[in-house]
Structure formats: structure tokens, C-alpha cells
Amino acid sequence: MAKKPAVQTALHKVIMVGSGGVGKSALTLQFMYDEFVENYEPTKADSYRKKVLLDGEDVQIDILDTAGQEDYAAIRDNYFRSGEGFLCIFSITEDESFQATQEFREQILRVKNDENIPFLLVGNKSDLQDKRKVTFQEASDRANKWGVPYVETSAKTREHVDKVFYDLMREIRARKMEENKTNNGRGKDKNKKKKLKCVIL
Amino acid sequence: MAPAPVVNGISPNEGFPGTRVIIRGENFGKKPTDLFGLTICGVNCLLSAEWVSENKIITLSGAINGKGDVIVTTRLGGQGTSDVQFNGLQLTTVGPMKESAIWVEETPIYTWERPSNCGGTQDPLGLLVEDNDPTISKREFEEYFPGKCGEFSSENFSPSWFLLENYQLTSFEDLKAGLQFLQRRVKDQKNERLSFLKNNVSPIIDQIDTLVNLQQAYEHDKFIEPILNLEKAIKDSEDKTVELFNNVLIGWGKAEESRNALNTLSRFKFLFYLPAQIEKNIKKGQYEIIINDYIRVKNLFGKTNISIFKMALKEIENCIKKLQNKLYLDLQNYPIHLGKQKQIIRYLVLLDSPQDSAWIAIKSRFVYVNNEITTLFDQYYNLSYEDNIATLSFIEDVCAHLLGTFPDLWNMGQSYFNGELNVKHKEEQVSEFKQMIRSIIENFCNSVSTILINQEHGISNIKSPDGNIVTYVPDILQNIRSIYMLFIRLNLPKECIDLLLNLLTNLKIHCIKVLFKYTVEHIKEIPETWDIKFSETYSGITDFPLQFCKLVQEISETIRISIFSEQGENSVIQNQTAIDSFNEEFETMLRTSETVLTEFLVDEDEENQEHPHKPSIQKRCLLTLSNCMYIKNNVLTTLEKDLNYGFPVPQEAISNSRFGLLELEQGIINKYIELKSAPIITIIEESLYFETLNWDTTIKVTDIRPYIVNCINNFVQIHAEVNTVSKDLLKTVLPKIAEVVSMELCKIISSIEKLNNFGALQTYTDICFLRKFLSGFPHSKAEFHLEEALDNIISHLNEPITIDIENILKKCQNRMRLQFTCISNN
């Protein structure tokens, strides 16, 4: 069981969030299995894992596809806690789903308590241009405001599907490296901090 | 060997037993039969597994608890691995009312048993046909296959209908594979039945043995009258049952009895212990508990006929009597807080006291309030009246007492009559209570007026160390007024308030008198230094009028503030007696000035002079005259116009005073004239009477005689004297003196019987000169008298006047020009 490889492959935990029916599952399945599911089946919570080559490095991506339906909103907090990066999906054909991203963002920031958590705003169903309700401009404005990238995807045509996952993984990786550095550098400080706290207490 | 299967996707990743789970991954085999095993968290799920494709299996989760891998085993790839995990949730019943942190599947939970092979599954051939929209309608089917049906479970099942309905588009090859699948499953089921028997051989044999035994017993019974046996058994069991039941009944009865006994005992315990308990609680002051117990004991034993209980009750009643007596004592132990008193009343009512405790409380409170007033009064009345402060403190004490105790009495009465104390009152008590209130107020009013409104001892006698009564009057009035305010606040009946108002009014009238009396005394005591002061309007007054004015203004202000300021309470302004009294006293005060001024003029013995620098009577006359005029013209006008009295201006008093002063003024002027003219007249008399006797000789008239010069010098001296005091007096005094002197001169001349020529001429010249001099005092009647005298002299002449009189007069005037300038200077 405890067969540890010499260099453990990195594992990046990605969480798909967004309103119901915007295509979270569709994007995930397209990414995982190159398959597009036409019929809509609301998700509860699905787990996927895949080995990918990220900039020449073998890594594992763990995808948690969450429920968009409001019925499941109560359990979101628990899921979000384990995520290292978030794809916040809305459908460009549905303004309501775009408005909901604000709420998801807030919930994530609240749970993670981290302004710089790796995060991508994703406008899905870009193949349905004629039914577009959310302009590119207003979506990227919001992304700018949050300081996150904005990408438009289509789970149907596979446009930018890989991009969003890879971009997010890169951000997660960068974040981890940065954290490692600071953690190592600050090892002593941390101890000091603890001591200080004790004194105060 | 084919690659090992890998599971890398699971949807959903957690669930209750029976959840439909989609498993995704790789190398799941090429066909359904390649799937050899499927476990989720070690629980076998193969039975419900549905191989969909190389990458997808659908299954139902089993009785899984906790997290675990999903392992797929294939024919060629063997046991695989899992990258994802499934979390099996424990089944908990969640009612509609129970909160749940997890999402609960609302569809009926899958009953965990083998799925039925027919009917239940939509796809018995194991061919996943995704798109099977029926192209043939139900009606058409019924036409093709009359009386048949496409349902597995139906007796009229038609395979053709079924195939057409479900696998219309499926290829023949696939259908064949489906047949195989079906056959395999049927075979599996048969095998299963056989193995079931194999596995359970021994219980089955046991069951067979038991059946054999049963049969044998039955055969045996058949021979020995089974009915009899049965009847006996039934009888036996019936007896047994009755016996058991009776036992139970007896036991229950006994238990009931002992419980009753215990109950009664504890009740008696309460009854017999109660007296001791009451004593204890009386000591602790826990009357509420006693009352509770008492009410309880009365309810329980009040109507008892058992003598021992009666005795106990009697004892308790005695205790309660004792308590009542103690409470009655407490009730009337003053001073006592109203709330406490009410509480005691409540206790007594609850304790069924036969007496009307509330009324007793009211009466005793009345006695307490009233007696205290009397006590205070006696205490002060018997004190020596030289102790003036005592009078003041009597007022303060008695008012404080009333303020502190009266509201409680009144409130107690109100509570009593409102029924707040839970006691019914009698009608006559209302008037009795009113009488109490009335007598307290009367007592108070009488005491206060006896002490205060008393000519000998009252307020007028109050003297503080600095002797200023004025400061006390407002205090005293304020104290009485506070009582009045209290009555208003308590909403006392008008008759009661009127009593107090009456007192207040009398007191005010008395205070007016006292204050004026006090001021009069002060005016009398104003010291006269005779220092001449000069004011803007009047030159030459002393300090007296100024002091006088100040005192009058002060007292007016005090009276305004302490007596006339309260407009609301039966204002004194509307009381004619008060106004009359005020006016009268005011006049008395003003006219004191006349008395004092007159006294200044009294000539005491030379040796007895109190004032070492007391000026001569003449000077005092002049100063007093000046003062008199100043008071009349200035002070009175100020009082008339400038003072804010807060009441009608005492016009009459002022004009009376003015008149009095005018009279005094006249008197003083006359006195002064008399004083001053007498010496001059003497000079003239002596000169004329005695010198004229020798006037037989004839000498030529060349000059005036010395007595005239003497006269003139006297006038100049008077002028100077008056002028030092006040120039204003010159006009008043000097012409009058000139007039008196002239008149006397005229009389003297007319009384001379005989004059020779020379004498007549000389006298004529003299008088002419005097006339010339006195003409310096205008508006005098001196001229008239001198004219008469001259006429008289001329009648004595027997030849015409030949000498140049004018020339002589001019010469003399020239010589005496100093004197002339003196008087013409004003």
C-alpha cells in the first residue's frame, strides 16, 4: 500500500462552481473524456481525477463537479474548503447565471478566506452566440474587478476547454510554489509567532 | 493481457444505499460480459452493475458505510485501481420535521433485494438502447396483436410486441447477444436455487424431523379423548388465572390502604406541627408562609368534627391570634412606612382578622400626625420667646412633619376608600375621614397662627443675631406655601385647602405689618451725622433721606417678592383687608420720616448732646428743611413712579405723606424765621425807642444810622448761613425774614407818637436805605410794609424834605457795596 514514488506527482484540486445547467458537468466530461452530454442531469457532487502533462511535468488534476441547483447550496461550504482552485462557470445565454457568480465568488472568499485563491471566471456555451445574453465586455469587467482571468468556453465545440483547466492548474502550481518558499523562509518566524501568541495568552 | 481497468470518475461521489452511481474510467472491457467484478468500498455491486461502454458503468450503491475505492475487475484486465472514492452514507430516517445537513433522497429507498428479472428492468436483454422513441403507437400495437400485451408479467405476453416496442432499431446480432445474456441470467438463477439447498442441508433436515415429531404426537393424542384433556386444561388455566388476578387485586388494595394512611399521616403531621411552625415563622418574620399554611389548614380541617383536630385547630387559632396582635402593634408603631403598613393590613385581612385593620391604621395614623403637631406646638410654645430661632424652627419642623406624614395618611385613606386594600368601607367612614383631615389642618393652622400671628411673641419678635427679620419672612411663607402646594398636589377637598389659604392670607397680612413695623424701627434708628451731601438735583441734604429711601425700597421689594408674587393662590391683591392694611402700614412707614425729622429739631440740653458735632439749631433747621423738601419732591416721586410693587401703588399713602411733609416744612420755615428775625427786630426796637427820645436837637441828616447797618449785616449773615446749606432755600427763607422784619418795623414806627423834623427825616432816610437793601429779595412783601412805615413818618414832618436823600443813599450804598453784592449774588 505504502508504495510511494520517489517524486510524488503533484495533485491540484479544482472545483467547478456555478448555477445549475450552465455546463459545469459538460465541461468536466469534455475535458475528461472528450465527450459532450446533450441531456441535462443535475449533479449532486462528482469526483474526477486525471493524469495530465502540465508544461512537461506529470501532474494529477482532481476535479470536484458540484451541484449548481440551489437545493444543494447548503453543502457547498464543505466542498469549497478542500478546493485549491475554482472554475466559476456561467452560461453566456443566461444572465441570471452570470449574476450568481458574484454570490459564488463571495462564498468562496468567505470559506477560503483568501483574496488570491486561484480562480477563473468562465463564460460557457460560447457556441450559442445568437442566444448570448451576457456581453464579453461586462463579464471581463467583472473579472477585472476581481483581478481574475476571464475565458469563454464551449463544452460542445471544446473551445478553450483545455485552456481553462490548464490555466487554472498553472495558477495553483504557482501559488503552491510561492507558498512553499514563504513557508520555508518563514519557518523560524512561525515559531516565533507561536511563542509570541503564548506570551499574550 | 489487456490493460487493467482504472476508475477516474464517479457521479455522484457519495450517497445512501441504493444510489444510482455512474462509474467512469478506462479499460472496462469490450462487452458487458467482460465485466467480472465491481466493488464499491469493498461491497459487491456487480449484481446491479450495468456495463454501458468501455469507459462507463452504471450501478446502484450497496450498503456502504464510509469512504472507499471503486474497483472494477475485467475478464482480461483483472482487478483495476481507483483514482476516486465513493462515500457511503449511513441510512438515517429523516422525518419532514428533522433538520438534516445532508441532502436526502426523497424517492423511496431502494429495497435491497435481487432485482426481479422480468418487468422491473426496462432492458432485460442487457442491450443499452439509448434512443427508443416509440414509432408505433399503442393503438397500432393493439391492432397487430389483438388480446396480447408487451408486458413481461402479463399472461398474454407477446414477444413480438415486446421486441418491436423496445428493440425496433436493434440489429439482429445484438438481439442474439441479448438472448444469450438473458439465457445466462436464467441459468444463473437456477444454479442459485440448487446451491441454496446445498448450503442449508442441516436446517432442512431439522425441519423435517420436527414435522415427523409433530405428526407422531398428533397420532398419539387421537386415542385418549382429546376434548376432555383440553377441557381440563382450560379449566385449570382459568382457575390459575382467577387466582393470579385475585392476588393482584389484594396486593393493590393493600398498597392503596397504606398509601392513604401515609397521606393522612403527613396531613396530620402538618396540622400538629403547625403551631410550632407558626411560632418559628413569626420569629423569622415570614408571615406569607404562615398565611399560606393557615389558609391551607383551614381548607383541610376547617369543617372537621374530630375532636382532636378541633383541638389542634384551636391551638393554631391561638397562634394566629397572637400573630394578629403582634401585627396590630406593628401596624400602629409609628413612624411606619406606608407600604409596610399596607402589607400588614393585607396580612391581617388574609388572616381573617375580625377587626377592620385598615381603618385602625388610618385612625392611628391620623392620631400620629395630629399628635405630633400638638407635641411640636407645646414644645415651642413653652419655650422662652427670647429664643427667636425656636419660632423659626417650629415652622420648619411642623411643615416638614406635615410634608412627610400627611401624604401617607391621605393616600392610605384613598386606598381604603378605593377598595385597594380589599376591605369594604362603611359610608359614615368617609365623612369621619374627612373630619380627621380637617382637624389635622385646623390643628396645624391654629398652631401656626398662634405661634406666628401674635403681636407679643409672633414673627415680629424674631430677631436673628444680625437682627434682620426680613430674611426670615420669605422662608416662613415658603414653608407654609409648601404645605399648600402639597394639598393641591394631593387634590384635597376645597374646604381643606381654603383653611390653609386663610392661614396664608392672615399670615401675609401679619407679615406686612411686621415688616413695616420693622422698617419703621429701622427708619427711626437711622443715625444723623449732619454731614452735608450734595445730590444732582438737590444741594445740601444729609444722609437721612437717602437712607430712608433705601429702606423703603428694600422693604417694598421684600414684600413684593414674599407676599405679592404668588398670583395663583388666592392672591392677596384681591383681599381688601390685606390691601387696606398694606396701604395703612405703608403710610405709617412713610410718615415716620416726619417724626424723625421733627425729632432732629428738638433742642436738648447743651450738656446732653449725644453728637459732639451737632450743629446749632438754626443750621439743623435749614438741613432738616432741605431734607424734608428732598423727601417730598424726590423720594416720594420715585416711590410713586419708579417702584415695581406688584400691587396697586399706595397713592393715598404717598400723597398723605407729601401733605404731612409740606406741613412740617412750613413749621420749620416759621421756626427759622422766628429765630432769625427776632434779633434784628430787637436791634431796630432798641435803636428807635431809645435814641428817638433825644431827637430834639436839630442836626442835619447826612448819613444813615448804625442800627440800619447792623440790620443789614444781620441779613447778610443769615444769607450766608442759608447759602452754606442750600441755595434753594434762599428764595424760601430770606424774603420771609425780610417781610417779618419789615412788618415789625412798620408796627414800631406806627407806635411812635411824636417825632421832630430831624428825627423824622433821619428815620425816613434810614428806612429808605433798608428798603433799597431789602429790594434785593424779590417777591417779598417787605416793600409793602416799609412803604407803609415811610408814609407814617412823612405824616410827622411839618416842612417839606429839603435834603438830598438820594445822594446820601448813594453814598451809603457805595460804602456798603460789599453787603449789597452779597445778597444780589444769586
Ligand SMILES: Nc1nc2c(ncn2[C@@H]2O[C@H](COP(=O)(O)OP(=O)(O)OP(=O)(O)O)[C@@H](O)[C@H]2O)c(=O)[nH]1
Ligand atoms: N450548446 C451548448 N450546450 C451546452 C454547453 N455546455 C453545456 N450545455 C448543455 O447545458 C445543459 C446543462 O449542462 P450541465 O453540464 O449538466 O450543467 P451543470 O452546470 O452541470 O448543471 P448542474 O448539474 O445543475 O450543476 C446540458 O443539456 C448540456 O448539453 C455548451 O457549451 N454549449
Ligand SMILES: [Mg+2]
Ligand atoms: Mg452538473
